[in-house]
Amino acid sequence: MAEPLRLLVVCLGNICRSPMAEGVLRARIEASPLAGRVEVDSAGTGDWHVGDPPDRRAIATAREHGIDIAGLRARQIGRDDHHDFDWLLCADRNNLRDVRARAPEAARARTALLLEWAGIDGEIEVPDPYTGGPAQFEHVHRLLDAAANGVIERLLRGETVAAGPRQG
Incomplete structure (x- = not known):
């Protein structure tokens, strides 16, 4: 990877799942041979929480695992993100559908479900913990x-463009 690979994690409001994913991904990548070669950000498909910090339960859960996401601020995905x-790694099918529907015709970014792209077996969607409690955030x-x-395993194997069509 000559230039850093840029990953954007997307959920609904950018206050629970995607900031938690951004924090975990950054921490794991910085502790791996990929440090400095992968950039991670997050956004939401909705605009309800733009400028807000992550949900207090997301902050607490991340903190319990040694990750500080308190300084992140919610933002809505924009046209430029597609370039x-x-x-653009989405938490669930609805987010993936919305991201693909908003993609400009000449979008450069590829889109996929985060868990599927990461090779996670079983669940392919990250459930929204917003209406739940600590157990849902921990899950x-x-x-x-x-x-x-x-x-990290995928990127260390050099798999950056396989899996998933370009969507516009």
């Missing part, structure tokens, strides 16, 4: 931690 990132963290490990 500025290599992969999401476990999925995202497994996904982060899968992303």
